[in-house]
Amino acid sequence: MTKKTFLRLDSPVQYIKGIGPKRSRYFDKIGVTTVKDLIYLVARRYVDYSTVLRIRDLKIEDEATIIGRVDLVETRRTRNRTSLTNVALRDGTGSVVLKWFNRPDLKRRFRIGDWLLVSGKVTSYRGQQFVNPLYELIGEEEIEQRKQGSVIPIYPLTEGLSIWDIRRAVRIAIDECLEEVNETLPESIIQENGLTPLKKALHHLHFPTSAEEAHAARNRLVYDEFFFFELILAQRKTRQQKEQGISMQDTGLLTKKFVKSLPFTLTQEQVGAIQKIAEDMALPKPMNRLLQGDVGSGKTVVALYAILVAIENGHQSVLMAPTEILAEQHYVVLREMLNDVGVEPCLLTGSIKGKERAAVIDKISSGDAKLILGTHALIEQDITFKNLGLAVVDEQHRFGVMQRAALVNKGVNPDFLVLSATPIPRTLALTLYGDLDISTIKEKPPKRGEVITKIVNEKDKRATFDFINKILAKGRQAFVICPIIEKSETMDLKSVQEVTEEIIAAFPQVSVGVIHGRLNTSDRMQIMNEYRHGGTKILVATTVVEVGVDIPNATVMLIEHPERFGLAQLHQLRGRIGRGAQESYCFLVLSRYVQPETYERIKFFERNNDGFALAQKDIRLRGPGEVLGKRQHGLPDIRIGDLEYDRDFLYRARDDAFELVKTDPDIALPQNKPIKVQLKQLANRAELLRIG
Numbered sequence: 001m002t003k004k005t006f007l008r009l010d011s012p013v014q015y016i017k018g019i020g021p022k023r024s025r026y027f028d029k030i031g032v033t034t035v036k037d038l039i040y041l042v043a044r045r046y047v048d049y050s051t052v053l054r055i056r057d058l059k060i061e062d063e064a065t066i067i068g069r070v071d072l073v074e075t076r077r078t079r080n081r082t083s084l085t086n087v088a089l090r091d092g093t094g095s096v097v098l099k100w101f102n103r104p105d106l107k108r109r110f111r112i113g114d115w116l117l118v119s120g121k122v123t124s125y126r127g128q129q130f131v132n133p134l135y136e137l138i139g140e141e142e143i144e145q146r147k148q149g150s151v152i153p154i155y156p157l158t159e160g161l162s163i164w165d166i167r168r169a170v171r172i173a174i175d176e177c178l179e180e181v182n183e184t185l186p187e188s189i190i191q192e193n194g195l196t197p198l199k200k201a202l203h204h205l206h207f208p209t210s211a212e213e214a215h216a217a218r219n220r221l222v223y224d225e226f227f228f229f230e231l232i233l234a235q236r237k238t239r240q241q242k243e244q245g246i247s248m249q250d251t252g253l254l255t256k257k258f259v260k261s262l263p264f265t266l267t268q269e270q271v272g273a274i275q276k277i278a279e280d281m282a283l284p285k286p287m288n289r290l291l292q293g294d295v296g297s298g299k300t301v302v303a304l305y306a307i308l309v310a311i312e313n314g315h316q317s318v319l320m321a322p323t324e325i326l327a328e329q330h331y332v333v334l335r336e337m338l339n340d341v342g343v344e345p346c347l348l349t350g351s352i353k354g355k356e357r358a359a360v361i362d363k364i365s366s367g368d369a370k371l372i373l374g375t376h377a378l379i380e381q382d383i384t385f386k387n388l389g390l391a392v393v394d395e396q397h398r399f400g401v402m403q404r405a406a407l408v409n410k411g412v413n414p415d416f417l418v419l420s421a422t423p424i425p426r427t428l429a430l431t432l433y434g435d436l437d438i439s440t441i442k443e444k445p446p447k448r449g450e451v452i453t454k455i456v457n458e459k460d461k462r463a464t465f466d467f468i469n470k471i472l473a474k475g476r477q478a479f480v481i482c483p484i485i486e487k488s489e490t491m492d493l494k495s496v497q498e499v500t501e502e503i504i505a506a507f508p509q510v511s512v513g514v515i516h517g518r519l520n521t522s523d524r525m526q527i528m529n530e531y532r533h534g535g536t537k538i539l540v541a542t543t544v545v546e547v548g549v550d551i552p553n554a555t556v557m558l559i560e561h562p563e564r565f566g567l568a569q570l571h572q573l574r575g576r577i578g579r580g581a582q583e584s585y586c587f588l589v590l591s592r593y594v595q596p597e598t599y600e601r602i603k604f605f606e607r608n609n610d611g612f613a614l615a616q617k618d619i620r621l622r623g624p625g626e627v628l629g630k631r632q633h634g635l636p637d638i639r640i641g642d643l644e645y646d647r648d649f650l651y652r653a654r655d656d657a658f659e660l661v662k663t664d665p666d667i668a669l670p671q672n673k674p675i676k677v678q679l680k681q682l683a684n685r686a687e688l689l690r691i692g
């Protein structure tokens, strides 16, 4: 045979013999567009065919593997109009029937006399049978080897591709292009970590001779993934540390007055976090710190302290929030809190336009404004700061890295503090925020009332409303949350309007406010203010109140369609209550007809008030990207490694990466050449995606 085309690593998979443009679309669906992707395609799991049985020795209920020859193939329609493909397989000791439902294509795939390796569970129906077993067509010459046992990768499947199709394509890709793959790690790292060299690992990934070999191959790729991820972080961090920053001392000029004016004493952990931050700010290099703490743990005062340190030193501070409501709240609340201190904040959001905006922008560029609050409207191009000393990002998971960077770039290496209420496992922190120093507030301020959460259904509504009425009579307030503003044709969800009508009817004596994202700033601020000061007792809201809103007198929350929200999001919502000394109540109105998994999830939330556990579970259910915001940090993807399962590799790879940057900051040593080459490739990719 003569080869007509030359396959290369970067060739589209459609050039692999037998694929073509149509099939390549199926490969696309499992993330494979090039030959290289195919070579790096990791199996979901492996099936160990290590014991091949004789058909005569099969027993009902066995999980078994057999090898035999096709004796008969037929496809017919069953009574309920599905198709059934029967194959009789014979091996010299007996014969057995294989059955596939709705796979008429198999009739053309198997021919009489073909050798098949089959694996599955033996069941009984007029004799022994396998239903929908795993199978592989094998050559006669392979039989002896296969009887020794072999480990077969089970690839992620999509419609239109069988494991067999993928295996055949992989075989060609490996045969023709594996040589082209370059080792990415130096010998020393491979040795120290007992890793399989890359080429060998890629071969073993697809054609292992044992389960251990397959496992080691996967581990090699996991290590690589973590290593380069952490290496980029390590380089970033080193670069940051070399920058000349602003040294600002905590003089006490404003901060002392501020702490005195607070109606409470700071908790130990708040004081600890403040100390760390003040130390960072005093250093002549830029601070890069993450302050994490569960909802209601009191991060805002910590940030305020830092803000005042910057202002004491004659610099401007900016605090950016992800929603206008939160920015507006900061404005209202901080103005009051800072009154005694004599600092007057100013506000800039997307809704502030025209002359008003122009006036604010002027104050920012002249330096008259010392504390600037707002949303991402603050990062627009025409806004310049006179001398930004500290940038704070509240609820940072709602922002991408680009937005964070844009804010920081409004100054010359200002100190940078990010606040996050989604506590995350250490492994995730190392990856997501690997270039930040982390402070954590674990304890909430004392004398907080407990939050009691309860699932209810429509039938319990009356009783629930009666209960809420009693709480309102004691002077407390309530939130009612619904997922959508307007009724939609496609989804049977209650809208803000419907819910408001229901609430007004059920609470005729009570004043009800309504808030959502389609109102303008002044309306919204007025509504929030009325609620904050107790003018309205019940606030019907969409998720615009999800983050940061702080109304300690609100002690009841009723959430319609809780199934529409992720666990971390529900926790944020619930974090709006339980901020005062009173006991609080969160009711989840859940239909009785939801899926069992959904019920389980909401039940988990009902039982659990620990933001850490909820975030972890949410991450497991929906993936880190969904929970913590889309990754836009210009780092390579983590696709193979599992942050929890592979955490030992993560720690090792991180140590190795940071060590490397320490000993060879420019990655210039000859033995580190492979790393340099790989980094360049990754950088090109990031460039392609226009991020980083």
Ligand code: ADP
Residues within 6 Å of the ligand: 264, 265, 266, 267, 270, 293, 294, 295, 296, 297, 298, 299, 300, 301, 421, 445, 446, 548, 550, 552, 579
């Ligand atoms: P989050 O960490 O969710 O941003 P906030 O900073 O909004 O929390 O604080 C929640 C509430 O707790 C606010 O009303 C705040 O005034 C109050 N608070 C903060 N620190 C303390 C403290 N040490 N003692 C009592 N209340 C506090």
Ligand code: MG
Residues within 6 Å of the ligand: 299, 300, 394, 548
């Ligand atoms: Mg907050």
